Amino acid sequence: MINLAKSIFLTIISKPVYSEKIAMRFSKSFIPTLKEVPSDAVIQSHILMLRAGMIRMVSAGIYSFLPLGYKVIKKICGIIRREMDAIGGQEFHLPALNPREIWEETKRVEAFGDTMFHIKNRDYILAPTHEEIMTFHAKNVLKSYKDLPQIWYQIQTKFRNEPRPRSGVIRGRQFLMKDAYSFDSTWGNLDHSYKLHDKAYRKIFDGCSLNYFIVGASSGAMGGTGSEEFMVKSDAGEDTVAHCTHCGYAANVEVAESKSEAKKRDSTKGELKEIYTPNVKSIDELCAFLKIDESQCAKSRIYIFNNEPVLILMLGNDEVNESKLIKVLGGNVRPGRPDELKDLTGADAGSIGPVGFKDKIIADLRLKDANNMYSGANKNDYHFGGIDFLRDVKNIEYYDLRIVQPGEQCIVCGNKLEVFTAIELGHIFKLGTKYSEALGANYLDENGEAHPIIMGSYGIGVERILACYIEQHHDENGIVWENILAPFKVHLIALNMRKEEVEAASEKIYNDLSSAGVEVLFDDRLDAQAGFKFNDADLLGMPLQVIVGEKKLKENKVEIKVRKTGKREDVKLDEIIEKVKSFFS
RNA sequence: CGGGGUGUAGCGCAGCCCGGUUAGCGCGCUUCGUUCGGGACGAAGAGGCCGAGAGUUCAAAUCUCUCCACCCCGACCA
Numbered sequence: 181m182i183n184l185a186k187s188i189f190l191t192i193i194s195k196p197v198y199s200e201k202i203a204m205r206f207s208k209s210f211i212p213t214l215k216e217v218p219s220d221a222v223i224q225s226h227i228l229m230l231r232a233g234m235i236r237m238v239s240a241g242i243y244s245f246l247p248l249g250y251k252v253i254k255k256i257c258g259i260i261r262r263e264m265d266a267i268g269g270q271e272f273h274l275p276a277l278n279p280r281e282i283w284e285e286t287k288r289v290e291a292f293g294d295t296m297f298h299i300k301n302r303d304y305i306l307a308p309t310h311e312e313i314m315t316f317h318a319k320n321v322l323k324s325y326k327d328l329p330q331i332w333y334q335i336q337t338k339f340r341n342e343p344r345p346r347s348g349v350i351r352g353r354q355f356l357m358k359d360a361y362s363f364d365s366t367w368g369n370l371d372h373s374y375k376l377h378d379k380a381y382r383k384i385f386d387g388c389s390l391n392y393f394i395v396g397a398s399s400g401a402m403g404g405t406g407s408e409e410f411m412v413k414s415d416a417g418e419d420t421v422a423h424c425t426h427c428g429y430a431a432n433v434e435v436a437e438s439k440s441e442a443k444k445r446d447s448t449k450g451e452l453k454e455i456y457t458p459n460v461k462s463i464d465e466l467c468a469f470l471k472i473d474e475s476q477c478a479k480s481r482i483y484i485f486n487n488e489p490v491l492i493l494m495l496g497n498d499e500v501n502e503s504k505l506i507k508v509l510g511g512n513v514r515p516g517r518p519d520e521l522k523d524l525t526g527a528d529a530g531s532i533g534p535v536g537f538k539d540k541i542i543a544d545l546r547l548k549d550a551n552n553m554y555s556g557a558n559k560n561d562y563h564f565g566g567i568d569f570l571r572d573v574k575n576i577e578y579y580d581l582r583i584v585q586p587g588e589q590c591i592v593c594g595n596k597l598e599v600f601t602a603i604e605l606g607h608i609f610k611l612g613t614k615y616s617e618a619l620g621a622n623y624l625d626e627n628g629e630a631h632p633i634i635m636g637s638y639g640i641g642v643e644r645i646l647a648c649y650i651e652q653h654h655d656e657n658g659i660v661w662e663n664i665l666a667p668f669k670v671h672l673i674a675l676n677m678r679k680e681e682v683e684a685a686s687e688k689i690y691n692d693l694s695s696a697g698v699e700v701l702f703d704d705r706l707d708a709q710a711g712f713k714f715n716d717a718d719l720l721g722m723p724l725q726v727i728v729g730e731k732k733l734k735e736n737k738v739e740i741k742v743r744k745t746g747k748r749e750d751v752k753l754d755e756i757i758e759k760v761k762s763f764f765s
Numbered sequence: 766c767g768g769g770g771u772g773u774a775g776c777g778c779a780g781c782c783c784g785g786u787u788a789g790c791g792c793g794c795u796u797c798g799u800u801c802g803g804g805a806c807g808a809a810g811a812g813g814c815c816g817a818g819a820g821u822u823c824a825a826a827u828c829u830c831u832c833c834a835c836c837c838c839g840a841c842c843a
Contacts, residue, residue, distance in 0.1 A: 215792065215804065216777045220836050240835065292843065309843065343766075343841060351842090418842080676801050711803035718803095729802055739802090 200254070203694035204668070206703040206716075211248050213716050223416040225650040226348030228659050232720050241345025241353035248720070249646075251667040253356070256645050257335050259387045259664070260358050266383075267376040269331040269360060274314070276337055278307045286312055286618040297339045306339035311615045311637055314361040318633055319621035325365045328623060328633070329373055333360035335642065347416040349643040350603060356642035361611075364634045365623060370610055377608045377638045381410055385605065388645050389662045391652055392605060395421055395430040410606040410640075412648040417601035422584045426595035434503035437580060438588035438597055443475060443495055443550040450552040450566030452535070457563045461530030463497050466554060466563060478547055478555040478567070480532040482516035482524065485509045489516060489524050493534055493543035493555070494582060501583040508542065508579045531556040534573045535564050541573060544581040603648055606640040659721030660744050663764055668701040670760060671722035671743075675710045675729040686728040689738070689756055693726075696757050698764075718743065724763055726756065 212233040220237075221227040229235045234249025245253055261271065280303045283289045289296065289305070297306035307313065314332055322328060338357045345351050362373035385392050395409045411421060411430070422436035423429070431437070460469045463477050474496030481492040481500050490509065492500055506513050518529065524539070525532050533556030534541050547553075551568035569576055586599040613632035616622070622630040646665075653660045663669065670693055674686035686702070693700040701722060703713050710729075717725050727739040737750045740759060751759045 212775090214776065219771085219777070222837075237835090288843075295842075311843095340843085344839095346837085678801075707801090709801065709803085709805060711805085714803045716804085727802080731802075
């Protein structure tokens with residue numbers, strides 16, 4: 181008797197207050213699909229989200245999620261929560277509206293500049309991220325080493341006044357971010373928290389069936405332990421990265437390096453000689469004219485740094501990487517204008533060279549101490565041959581200045597590098613004590629000494645997961661959902677609801693599926709043509725389509741179509757549930 | 766912020782150069798009928814401040830100026 185009462189009680193208290201509706205009728209749902217492609221969408225994920233009735237634009241970079249799209253967002257958030265909770269994360273919900281004062285304390289009002297939204301009639305800002313508020317709470321609560329470590333996270337709306345929103349939901353002015361913050365007492369413990377996030381992030385992106393790779397963001401060398409970016413290859417990407425599929429080396433091209441052989445010094449000592457080279461401008465023309473290899477040529481580029489000219493020498497057709505150049509010189513660099521080139525050297529681009537150049541010269545490492553080189557003679561239509569960088573040019577400084585090209589050898593393993601653009605999905609970052617110091621978030625150690633809490637911050641763009649997923653999982657007919665993120669598992673299509681037997685059979689299947697716990701979207705629209713329903717089903721892309729038509733019903737069968745493969749199979753009415761369940765198991 | 770482009774019905778567009786009936790077309794929507802396994806057909810409808818403002822003119826979607834919005838390329842991107 182007591183046991184019975186207990187079990188009833190447990191049943192009552194364990195019943196969830198609310199659970200997501202798993203079955204929907206198309207005729208009663210707001211899923212405004214579009215046949216035509218909206219003119220301002222360019223990339224596939226944007227086009228398909230609009231066409232599938234998942235989102236609508238309100239203003240540049242501001243989108244509404246419609247029920248179908250929001251359903252997927254909720255699933256993504258579910259996966260994120262699962263993995264964040266698994267590493268001990270605790271979910272918060274912080275305000276988006278923040279007092280500006282706290283942002284002044286960390287000097288980030290200035291740092292964000294125009295990217296931050298400011299409220300006009302109060303001293304508030306709309307938060308672009310939440311280091312400040314999280315640290316504010318940490319300061320008030322985490323007083324002792326016994327309170328640490330902590331992992332706090334939230335899934336919440338961020339506001340950034342992007343100068344140019346683009347690619348639909350990928351770069352918006354308002355977007356959802358999962359942001360997490362770790363609080364530790366030692367740097368070693370921070371390493372641990374960081375690794376936990378690294379692991380969780382891999383599980384999240386794997387769980388979402390995304391094909392991604394990881395870039396050490398802080399430096400090109402593999403040792404970038406302080407920060408990693410989780411990236412997805414995409415033409416809509418905003419970062420260009422070099423990636424080695426063999427060993428996993430990945431780096432932003434701004435810092436990427438490859439194995440490129442330096443020009444070796446010849447044992448024979450050539451004489452410096454001026455050569456008449458009429459109308460020869462490019463390296464290729466020079467090679468053709470003199471019948472030499474591009475590895476014997478030094479290309480010259482003139483940049484202006486703080487109003488001072490700098491001659492940059494590159495081997496053959498290597499291109500100058502301006503990011504690397506800026507790093508070397510220290511900012512404020514621009515290419516020289518044609519008139520400046522003429523004034524400085526007496527020649528136009530194509531005939532410029534290091535011999536006799538009076539100002540600063542820096543060269544790419546591949547050229548170090550090279551001899552017997554060809555380069556411009558600072559006189560139109562003339563080049564020098566036999567240049568010895570030790571003998572004929574003085575004070576050259578050497579740096580890595582070149583842009584990595586596709587197909588070059590990986591700096592780590594020597595296999596071929598790919599170069600492509602990518603979207604940043606997530607970023608994990610060892611913050612250290614920047615915010616805890618600025619806001620005075622200290623804890624007391626075992627000896628009663630105060631130390632700033634050591635922090636990490638970890639972000640994921642929620643909508644980007646969705647957009648990248650669609651970028652990677654679609655075909656010419658629409659979206660192709662894998663089981664995990666699909667808004668519904670089954671798209672049940674009644675081909676002609678006006679036929680009694682079709683209506684009766686599909687209603688029964690609908691009820692059976694939903695009571696079996698299968699998420700099902702039932703296209704019960706009365707007057708839509710078969711083709712119309714098929715195309716909508718392919719566009720929306722649920723993994724399995726169950727097609728109920730008059731013909732097959734005569735044999736007590738329906739057709740099941742797998743969206744991804746297009747494979748069709750006839751299934752007996754009383755075997756549908758079993759068939760569907762085995763497909764998803 | 767620089768360069769380019771576009772704003773006309775819910776969506777996609779024509780008309781604009783060269784001003785002049787009631788501003789059109791396709792999709793979608795409403796009603797009726799016929800269709801019903803790959804975006805059907807017929808008939809009848811509804812729906813517009815032609816992005817906003819100012820100007821030129823007898824007359825402006827159309828010409829001029831200003832502004833705004835949106836898209837693309839670039840710059841920027843904690």
